[in-house]
Amino acid sequence: MFPTLSQLVYLTNFNMKKIITILILVIATSCSKVIIEENEPNTKKNNFEILWNDFDQHYSLFVIRDINWNDLYDRYQPQVNENQSDDELWTLFSNLLEHLDDSHTVMYDGNGNSYRSGYKLNKQSINEISKTLIEEKYIEEITTISSEDDLLYSKIKNKNIGYIYLGTMDGSNPAVMDNVVAKLEAYDAIILDIRQNTGGEDRYSARIAQSFSDGRHLVYTVQTRNGPNHNDFDSKTEYFTKFNNSNTYNKPVVVLTDRKTISAGEVFLLHMKAFNNVIQIGDTTAGDFSTLSNMRFLPNGWHYQYSIQKFLLPNGESLDGIGHIPDVYVKNTEADIKAGNDTVLDTAIQHLFNEFGIE
Amino acid sequence: MKLKTTTIIAAFLLALTAKAQRVTSTSKKYIGLDIGYRFDNLNDQNLSPLNQKGEGLSYSLFYEKRKKNILKLNINYSDGLLESGVNDTFETSYYTGSFNASYLKSLSHSAKTTKFYIGLTYNLDVYYMDWFDQDAFSYSTTNGLSFTGAFTKQLNTKQFIEGSVTIPFLQYLSRPPYNGINEFIIENQDTPVNIIFDGELTSFKKYKAIAWNINYNLEISNHINWRLNYTLNIKKVIEINKVKSVSNLISTSISYKF
Numbered sequence: 001m002f003p004t005l006s007q008l009v010y011l012t013n014f015n016m017k018k019i020i021t022i023l024i025l026v027i028a029t030s031c032s033k034v035i036i037e038e039n040e041p042n043t044k045k046n047n048f049e050i051l052w053n054d055f056d057q058h059y060s061l062f063v064i065r066d067i068n069w070n071d072l073y074d075r076y077q078p079q080v081n082e083n084q085s086d087d088e089l090w091t092l093f094s095n096l097l098e099h100l101d102d103s104h105t106v107m108y109d110g111n112g113n114s115y116r117s118g119y120k121l122n123k124q125s126i127n128e129i130s131k132t133l134i135e136e137k138y139i140e141e142i143t144t145i146s147s148e149d150d151l152l153y154s155k156i157k158n159k160n161i162g163y164i165y166l167g168t169m170d171g172s173n174p175a176v177m178d179n180v181v182a183k184l185e186a187y188d189a190i191i192l193d194i195r196q197n198t199g200g201e202d203r204y205s206a207r208i209a210q211s212f213s214d215g216r217h218l219v220y221t222v223q224t225r226n227g228p229n230h231n232d233f234d235s236k237t238e239y240f241t242k243f244n245n246s247n248t249y250n251k252p253v254v255v256l257t258d259r260k261t262i263s264a265g266e267v268f269l270l271h272m273k274a275f276n277n278v279i280q281i282g283d284t285t286a287g288d289f290s291t292l293s294n295m296r297f298l299p300n301g302w303h304y305q306y307s308i309q310k311f312l313l314p315n316g317e318s319l320d321g322i323g324h325i326p327d328v329y330v331k332n333t334e335a336d337i338k339a340g341n342d343t344v345l346d347t348a349i350q351h352l353f354n355e356f357g358i359e
Numbered sequence: 360m361k362l363k364t365t366t367i368i369a370a371f372l373l374a375l376t377a378k379a380q381r382v383t384s385t386s387k388k389y390i391g392l393d394i395g396y397r398f399d400n401l402n403d404q405n406l407s408p409l410n411q412k413g414e415g416l417s418y419s420l421f422y423e424k425r426k427k428n429i430l431k432l433n434i435n436y437s438d439g440l441l442e443s444g445v446n447d448t449f450e451t452s453y454y455t456g457s458f459n460a461s462y463l464k465s466l467s468h469s470a471k472t473t474k475f476y477i478g479l480t481y482n483l484d485v486y487y488m489d490w491f492d493q494d495a496f497s498y499s500t501t502n503g504l505s506f507t508g509a510f511t512k513q514l515n516t517k518q519f520i521e522g523s524v525t526i527p528f529l530q531y532l533s534r535p536p537y538n539g540i541n542e543f544i545i546e547n548q549d550t551p552v553n554i555i556f557d558g559e560l561t562s563f564k565k566y567k568a569i570a571w572n573i574n575y576n577l578e579i580s581n582h583i584n585w586r587l588n589y590t591l592n593i594k595k596v597i598e599i600n601k602v603k604s605v606s607n608l609i610s611t612s613i614s615y616k617f
Binding site for chain 2 (some may be wrong): 036050058110213295297
């Protein structure tokens, strides 16, 4: 009648294994649902709420750009309804974000379409410069630096002036600029063209600028938003120009800019404009300095980024939304380019002749 | 406070070493490799407001010394893919690494088939998520001491079941700042160790976690041991950017007994 000892051990083991297996299955399936709450619903209204709240909690330039974000909620939120199409919602979001006039605010739909706030003038400037025209008409002895993105140096045709084009601050070896400057040292001046510079890393900008540095200057401070109030920022981090006594360039440097000189390109200008021998010629820059946020995500698959910092000049002023105003304002039109003239480059060459007798 | 905790951790590790050296030659030692598959569900508000779910492979190297008491050392690496958003369109890579050192003291008579243990675990856990070449990223690093309770049930001479529960009580927690990025992260992006270990001593109120493991062991031969493992990890970080995470790991290991 009674089971033997070995049968009991077997039964105990069998039951224990069964209990453990069931326990594991129950825990594995139920824990996730208990701990992780319900996912964000993918409704039009909820997508709007997440977007608006995320900006409200994290975007850094409401005060500097004088944006009343609550007013914009009252204006746009009632326009959101569940019957509107994705295209209509995209337009509504774009209209909301356009108020920021900040090309560091970018939205992607995940299907190859994107929207960038305050980008109209930046976009227009793409057709106001032609690298082909520059290379064919204005410069000679062109050397491209293969290790860097969009960096070349040359000389202006028939002039004793060196020319550098730098299209991005995203390269891997900014110290190469020391060699470039050394190659151009024999010329009486350098034109440093950063029109259409798409930005990149601020550290890269600082190191490039070091090749032209005349000393250590406080150039700007950075603060990152760190709280729910629009004025919550961490303490200031100060940034100085870098200086190497054995490697300086004291001859005139003309920096060419346009509306699409942006972000780390503008941070580069913060460094360069601290030097006595540098002047800026061209159009006002974009006026977007901050590091971009991490990509942010919406339930409907759209994603976006925005500014999370404020950059201030040593006097406390901000150039966000303003940009670097050039010492000599001049801009190309599409007609200029089509007619084979780069008026900005012509003005720089003329300026070096007028001010320094360089030809 | 940081120095105090480091001292406690150092003392704990020294105690482990000293204790390990006192164990006689009759103890059983195991060194082995564990391979498993993990299933993750999480929500990290720093990365995204959306829930993430995913899975990936897990690899561990472990060393155990068992006599009356148990010493365990374990290094783990795992990676995988998390999905979120409508139709799971957002795919985020994740990488985890951990090191655990546990010393478990027996509370039971050595002749019993069911034994209970209690002890301490030093843990270092790193969890890093990266969406599309760091366009979005988040991390969570903990480093400190945990209480561990365990039991073993000897089924017969060749089989036993072991279970354990680990609850952290003294932890340094490192999480991204309020906005995900700040100047400290930008300045230290080439030396991520500085970022990962830029933690603060956290309270039980801010950081709660529990790890539950159960495993079945079969001695295949005098020197080879096979193990089937199930581990459940639950973590909750109540900070500015909250984290909730549930991870289920099923793994198997082969170890060499000597």
